[in-house]
Amino acid sequence: MPTVRKLLTEQDFQDALQRQLRIRVFEGQHLVENGTVIIRLDGDTVITQKSVSDITYHSRRDCQFFEVKK
Numbered sequence: 001m002p003t004v005r006k007l008l009t010e011q012d013f014q015d016a017l018q019r020q021l022r023i024r025v026f027e028g029q030h031l032v033e034n035g036t037v038i039i040r041l042d043g044d045t046v047i048t049q050k051s052v053s054d055i056t057y058h059s060r061r062d063c064q065f066f067e068v069k070k
Contacts (some may be wrong), residue, residue, distance in 0.1 A: 005064040013041055016067055023048070025056075026064045033058070035068070 005018045007013055007023070007044045016023060025033035025048065033056060035050040046065065058065075 003021065003069040005069070007067060012066070012067075013046065016065075017041060023070050024066045024068055025058055026066070027058070027062055029035045029047070032056075 004024070007016055013023070017040075018035045020044070022035050022037060024031060025036065025046075028068055031052070033048055036050040036054075036056070037056070039049045040047040041060075044060055044064070046060055047055060048058065049055050
């Protein structure tokens with residue numbers, strides 16, 4: 001069963017970006033991304049990519065981000 005850790009701090013996000021960790025993204029109570037990686041981020045937005053043509057922009061304020069370890 002995978003271990004899930006919430007990304008809270010800027011260091012958590014930077015670590016996920018640098019190590020290309022797989023993450024889950026929730027918006028409200030809904031899972032909107034699973035198994036994606038962070039490719040870029042700033043203070044307001046996290047950009048994720050699951051495949052070459054699948055790039056998604058997420059609001060840091062409206063979404064929750066979780067690292068998934070298997």
